[in-house]
Amino acid sequence: MVYFYIVRHGQTLLNSLDRAQGWSDSPLTEAGKQMAADIGKKLKRIEFDAVYASDMLRAVQTAKLILETGGKSGVPIEKDERLREWCLGCMESENNVVFIKNVADWLGGITSFAELNERLPDVANAIYEHDTTGMAEPFYAIESRLKNVFVDAVQKDRIQENANILIVTHAFSIKTIVHLFAPEQLSGLGMVKNASVSRLVFENGIFTLQSDIEL
Numbered sequence: 001m002v003y004f005y006i007v008r009h010g011q012t013l014l015n016s017l018d019r020a021q022g023w024s025d026s027p028l029t030e031a032g033k034q035m036a037a038d039i040g041k042k043l044k045r046i047e048f049d050a051v052y053a054s055d056m057l058r059a060v061q062t063a064k065l066i067l068e069t070g071g072k073s074g075v076p077i078e079k080d081e082r083l084r085e086w087c088l089g090c091m092e093s094e095n096n097v098v099f100i101k102n103v104a105d106w107l108g109g110i111t112s113f114a115e116l117n118e119r120l121p122d123v124a125n126a127i128y129e130h131d132t133t134g135m136a137e138p139f140y141a142i143e144s145r146l147k148n149v150f151v152d153a154v155q156k157d158r159i160q161e162n163a164n165i166l167i168v169t170h171a172f173s174i175k176t177i178v179h180l181f182a183p184e185q186l187s188g189l190g191m192v193k194n195a196s197v198s199r200l201v202f203e204n205g206i207f208t209l210q211s212d213i214e215l
Contacts, residue, residue, distance in 0.1 A: 001162050001163075001201065001202065001203045002153070002154050002164075002165060002201070002202040003162070003163070003164045003165065003199060003201055003202075004150065004153070004166075004199065004200040004201075005048075005164065005165070005166050005167065005198075005199055006167045006169065006177060006197065006198045006199070007039060007062065007066065007166065007167065007168050007169075007196070007197050008168075008169065008170060008174055008192050008193065008194055008196050009028070009036075009054075009058040009059045009061070009062040009168060009170065009194065009195070010029075010031070010033060010034075010036040010058070010061075010062050010065075010194050010195050011028065011035060011194045012025075012026045012028055012029060012032055012058045013026035013027060013029055014093060015029075015032070015194060016029050016031075018095060018097075019093050019094065019095060019096065020088055020091055020092065020093065020094045020095075020096055020099040021085065021088075021092075021093065021170075022085045022086050022087050022088035022089075022091075022092050023056075023084065023085065023087045023088070023092065023135070024088075024092040024093045025056045025057045025058060026057075026058065027057060027061065028061045028062065028065075032061075032062075032194065032195075033061070035062075035194055035195035036065035036069070036195060037065050037066075037068075038069075038195065039066050039069075039195050039197060040065060040066040040068065040069025040070040041070065042197075043066060043166070044069075044070040044071065046070075046164050047072075048072060048075050048164050048165065048166045049163040049165060050075075050078065050153065050163070051063055051067065051075050051077045051078065051165070051168075052077075052078050052080050052149065052165065053078070053080070053083065053167075053169075054080065054081070054083035054084050054085070054169050054170060054173070055079040055080065055083075056085065056170070059083065059168045059170065060079060062168050062195070063077045063166065063168040064077065066166065066168070067166075080149060082146060082148060082149050083146070083167065083170075084169075084170070085172055085173055086124060086127070086142055086170075086172040086173065086176075087136045088127060089127060089128070089130075089131030089132065089133045089134075089136035090131050090132045091127065091131075100116075102130075103116070103123055103127065104116075106126040106129075106130060107119060107122055107126055113189075113190050113191065114188070114190075115187075117186040117187055117189050117190075120175055120179050120186060121139040121143075124137070124138065124139035124142055124172075124176075125138055125139050142173075142176055143176055143179070143180060146173060146176050146177055146180065147180055149167070150177075150200065150202070150207065153165055171191070171192040174192045174198065175189065177198075177200070178198075178209060178211060180207075181200060181207045181208070181209040182208075185209065185211055197213055198210060198211045198213060199213050
């Protein structure tokens with residue numbers, strides 16, 4: 001059995017400015033550092049066999065603080081670009097109100113987060129189709145890269161019984177993981193909060209997701 005603890009990074013500068021943040025990056029704020037430290041304390045009892053983080057600064061900073069606060073500084077962090085956030089193309093660092101309005105307009109007037117989440121593939125594809133930079137990805141590409149992180153990890157790490165793996169990634173990436181392993185949870189997911197923790201369990205060839213768990 002393999003347990004994945006999936007964490008969204010702590011608050012960043014762009015988060016605090018209410019800006020959309022995809023492949024654009026910014027460091028953790030002091031509040032964000034404290035969020036990561038708090039998660040480290042809550043996960044202190046768990047011995048991690050492996051740690052994977054998006055290669056973005058905010059994810060790596062969060063992973064380091066979780067490990068340091070939990071007394072696990074010796075555990076290496078494997079940076080994996082497959083865990084990156086969605087690229088938002090020409091809407092990188094856009095004001096969140098403008099970003100959401102643009103996406104809603106492209107999809108014919110979405111009025112709630114529940115609908116936005118339920119139509120997650122359409123959201124990604126709309127961003128891809130309206131991007132002028134050539135960098136945004138279609139949903140199938142995002143889904144594939146994220147799924148392969150977990151498939152590769154269980155093939156590599158399941159030789160150890162009850163392995164624990166820490167994953168630090170991003171909000172839309174976490175929504176994509178929910179879409180992959182528990183799509184029925186998407187409509188009730190709402191916003192993915194900074195430093196939220198979900199647990200994905202792999203047992204007998206099956207992945208089961210427990211979203212935003214209490215620690």
